[in-house]
Amino acid sequence: MLPTEELNGENSEGKQEKSESEEQEILPCFDLVTEILSRLPVKSLMRFRSVSKSWLALICSPKFIKSHLSLSANNNKDYTNHRDYPMKNTSISFSIKGSVNGLICLVNGTKNLFLWNPSTRKYKKLPDFKINPKNIDDFIYGFGYDEIHDDYKVVRINNSGHLHDIHDVDMYSLKNDSWRRIDCPQSGVRLISSGKFVNGKLHWASSAGLGFERGWSIASFDLADEKWGKVERPCYRDQDGILMLGALGSNLSMICKNPSTHVDIWFMKEYGDKESWIKMFTINYTLDPMGYLFSQSFYLSKRGEFLLVFESTFMIYNPKDNSLRFPKCPRFGCALSAEIYIESLVCPISQNEPRTQQE
DSSP: OOOHHHHTTBOTTSOBOOOHHHHHHHSOOHHHHHHHHTTSOHHHHHHHTTSOHHHHHHHTSHHHHHHHHHHHHTOOOOOOOOOOOTTOBTTBOEEEEEEETTEEEEEETTOOEEEEETTTTEEEEOOOOOOOGGGGGGEEEEEEEETTTTEEEEEEEEOOSGGGOOOOEEEEETTTTEEEEOOOOOSSEEEEEEEEEETTEEEEEEEESSSSTTOEEEEEEETTTOOEEEEOOOOOSOTTSEEEEEEETTEEEEEEEETTTEEEEEEESSTTOGGGEEEEEEEEOOSOHHHHHTOOEEEEOTTSOEEEEETTEEEEEETTTTEEEOOOOOOOSSOOOOOOOOOOOOOSSOTTSOOOOOO
């Protein structure tokens, strides 16, 4: 026969036994689990989806994906990982046209476009659009995120018109999984290289006329309201130098390149304010100037080192001692393209289509 105190829920020492609900309270609560999981790398989260149905639902939920993305974007780490795209074909090369929220936009030699998440290894081939074979090398692109409509968009521009008029501008919406024609900017300009995404807008360096002798400007396109605009460039000594745009963190940035002696690096501290352009530093060089003419990418590491990618060479500049170094990398017969991406769970496949393009 059990003692009376144990029948009343107390043990022999007079302590109350914990009920099942009370014991569950000792375990980590759902909010705490969410906080812990949201700080884990994507590779771990992909495995943890099989722990339980509740974890699967949590990790795949839009709210969790956005929370994880926010923390990942603020994770201050070096960009040293190299990823191989899963849709490789040895006979077709790919180039990078933009990187946003962990998604990378790729285009291959036949102008097929893909959205790819290197962390989850999921990718999507965008719907085909009509292409004039004569103009296949005259397309330029831009890739960004429309926060107002929670949509990822690709802009494709036919840059091959008479006197460099821009003829056709098409935009792809991941949410709608479709292309549509949008208004063209003012004629008589030529946009240069891929668009850089900053402050909800895509930006291209642009030049008037057939060459660069008439100077440079910065064209912008708002992905939300689909309006074209112009960003004032800074006043600098080499007004006729070659202009290349980039994004350093959340700031619109640019390089003005004198093809024979140096490059100046600028960034816009307050977007849209011409007076907030600040020159970070000048890099003097004695290398083949034509290599710098075709440079396409530049980045700033957390250590303050500045990376330039041009042709098939990487150059790292340290502003603390004005030193230059050239990391060894495999030699390629064509120009390299590079882009910074952050780990994310963002899916390149829209919710309205079958998810057949997996790892």
